[in-house]
Amino acid sequence: MSLVEITGLTVAFDGVRVLHGIDLTIGKGEAVGLVGESGCGKSVTWLAALGLLPQKARIGGRVMMEGADLLTMPRSEIEKVRGARIAMIFQDPSSALNPIIRVGRQIEEAIALHRGLTGASVRAEAKRLLDLVGIPDASRRLDNYPHEFSGGQNQRVMIAMALAGNPDLLVADEPTTALDATIQAQILDLIVRLRNETGLALVFISHDLGAVSQVCERACVMYAGRIIESGPTAELFRQPRHPYTNGLFEALPRLDGPRRRFVPIEGTVPDPRHMPAGCAFSPRCRSARENCHHTQPALATLSGTRQIACLHPLSDSPASERQRDFAVA
Amino acid sequence: MSADIITAQGLVKDYASRRGMFAPPTTVRAVDGVSLSVERASTLGIVGESGSGKSTTGRLLLGIEPSSKGSISFDGRPIPAAGTSEWRRLRARMQLIYQDPLAALDRRLTIADQVREPLDVHNIGDAAERRERVHELLAAVGLRPDHGRSYPHELSGGQRQRAVLARALASRPEFLVCDEPVSALDVSIQAQVVNLLTDLQERFSIAMLFISHDLKVVRNISDRVAVMYLGRIVEEGSSEDIFREPLHPYTQALVSSVPQPGTPLKERIILQGEPPNPANRPSGCAFHPRCRFATARCRSETPALKQTTDDRSVACHLVAVSTAQPSLEGVV
Known part of the structure; x- marks a missing residue:
């Protein structure tokens, strides 16, 4: 059962084509790795799918989710998909969080926006999410600012925010690249645990083949704006x-x-x-x-x-x- | 002639730090009693997480930052005070390359001009000889003569790091500190630059201190490896030994944390807790709050770096000294 189906996705900036027709289907609850070196188009694929590229980008093809094309949706519709159905986290958590707003309020904002909760239930949900991503002493930590967390903890906070809308798909763009080795292992472990607990589908974008092999069932290798090989991770990596x-x-x-x-x-x-x-x-x-x-x-x-x-x-x-x-x- | 090009004894680096605008300054010890030596034409790898003091150690060795305590000698003689003319002359023999080549290069100068700069600074050769040497250097790092006429923004990341390397080699150094030199590069380009580094090292007999958080790279490039945790060396030995059989619980976790294609996550040691903060050092062994094996002794007494075998040193109360096969299993 497919969740998102990308067909013939192309992207061009200023007349220069950087993505040459991507076909990619993500099944419900499936974990897919996108592997490749800088500039191969692995991030652009998902930024384009979610309408996060700048205006000047020329996008072609289709990104279907439950019979609707995300690329032609009006803005009000795609905003209901982003965060609520498909959430995305990025490499550098400290630049994705607002430094002058308490972490709790930033998570609560996402919960209120996507789930329509109010009052004390928002707070309770924010605490539950921080607990879920493994931040000790969650109720007190909600009142901290991002600078009071370490890099690994900030990435956990980002994951908590991404989960706030109960998404069906989490797109993680190099989520562990900026972290130390031992913390990287913790975050990978967290992502695997969350998938097992929530049945979330995952797109794991990374240049790290080792990391991909540990969290994904299937992997696609990209080169110069095309998928050049794909298959079950174990098989692909063995052969x-x-x-x-x-x-x-x-x-x-x-x-x-x-x-x-x-x-x-x-x-x-x-x-x-x-x-x-x-x-x-x-x-x-x-x-x-x-x-x-x-x-x-x-x-x-x-x-x-x-x-x-x-x-x-x-x-x-x-x-x-x-x-x-x-x-x- | 001694076998070691550079030797450091008991290096300490304190920084003054303020918690708030009006709070009294406190000292943060970034490097806490590091002793090491690098043999001529060989590579010592330093691994550790952010805040472990590995980069500071490299800067102390070059004298870019003065150490608070400890001594350094280069080629058998103590390093003169930073800023003196003797130190400047010595600096021609020891160079630094670091992670971000774009930050290391001047965007307004052509590559050839920048590679020539050390020759001008250290007054090496006349104009014609310098031109010739720049040519040689560019060729040695695999850049074409027309790359010499380009500006940094016109080159790719790998080419820029080659240019930085050419400049570092201009004064024929005997010792090179490489601080995360390939961390910003893609895998396929990383392999090109690492091979280039080892080729040049062999060709010009350069000793290297190779600082990196990437254990896979360090293992394959280093003869010896030192593992740092919160300003101290916790384990030191030959690259083969350290990675085949890590003894310190931290090294074990670090080696185990490297995602390897084909190794399932379940079999790995996942350390709890955060990398340590030098401003808030735990008592006793700095690693004890994250250590699976910590005992009461670890919480109160700091273990010294002791030799376990002829070729290996470990700073851990639980690793038996002078046995080739210490076992931590009994402790669990």
Whole structure:
């Protein structure tokens, strides 16, 4: 049962296309990871879907939720979706909170807006939410200002605010990137716990493959404004078939095994104003052949639940593939 | 010639801090008795969370900030007072690169001009030699000559960090402090810059202090690793040993907290509580409020950094000294 269905989503700024047709379906209660490097369009996809991009952005395609298209909805309608049906949290919690308003009031504002509660019940709900996200001594902490909380606690407060409207979907955009390692683990643990308790669907946007593998059932890898590979997280991570996905794993230093030289992906992400012909990854791809440089591969089903946009996918014996790569490096 | 390029003994750094406009100043101890040494042409990694004093330690070593206590010697001789001409001469031999290359570069100067600046400052070579050296440096870090004519905003993040590196290498340093040098870069570019750093280190025999919160990067680049918690080194050893078998409960949690593709969340140690605040230091072992194994002794007595084996030091009451296989399991 799908909750949100994105089809052919495109975004252009000043005539430069940055998103080239995204097709993505989020099921009820499903956790989907969006992985990719800076500028690949993973955040823009959701900012566009929720109408949060600046006026000058040209948006095409459809974002369907229960038979209605979020992209063509009047403002009054989309405002009932944002926060109440789909909530979003961002990387830097301290810049998302108002520094001169007590945390309790900021959470209460969200509750009053989305749930129409008033008086003491708002306060009680705010306390329940702070408890839920694991802030000790919640009733007293409601009267604190954001600067009196640590970075990890502020991210918990943001999650509490996001949950205020009882949303069906939480879009978390790099929620742990700015946090210390041990606090990052706490927040990931919290997100997993909240999903189990509330049945919330989750879109987890991150450049951290490790974090994605721990909270998501399914992952989509994006490159230069396109989804280039998707599938169940465990399968995708065990056996990446797109050379870019494989490259991301190779580039990731490991905590086990012998210390070894890093395996970078040579070159840089293409400038959206000067996209290469054919597959956008072809100039950096070690498996690229002649046709990659002029034919744009479409995202097609590889087998069952796996999809890939590549003319020459890696073989499905990743072990030998990797060994060969190590030998070259 | 000693094996160590730089040695620090008992470094302490206090900052004065005010809680309110009229409150009396209090001292915050950011670094609390750190002793370390970096061998020539090798890498010492420093890991820890924000507020652990890892960056301050790097700045103290370079003399950018004066230490409140302790001594530092470089190449067997005490470091002269900051600001003196001897110190300035010495600074040519030790350089710093940090996280944000855009902040480290002057937006109004071309890359080549900025790479040449240390040569001008330290009066190295004549005009033609400097031009030649800038060329060499750009090539060494993998930038094209036309990048030299660009301004910082025209380069990508990875290219900017290469430019910063070229400038740091201009005066042929023997010691480089790298403070989160690749943290702002994407994975694929991070790998390029780390490889470049290790290649240059080998080629020019540079010793490095590599400060990072990213354990995966530190493990693969460092020969030795020091783990810091609230201004102190709590564990020190070879990179292999520390990550294969962390002894200090904090190191164990830190290593376990790194999300690894394929490792389920359930099997990880999730530390409770917040990273510590240096202005509000817990009594005894600073880690005890978050430690699963803490005993009464940990709350009252600060453990010293002691050698456990020939090659390993740990500051924890619960780790037995002089055994290769200490076990914390019995304590649980």
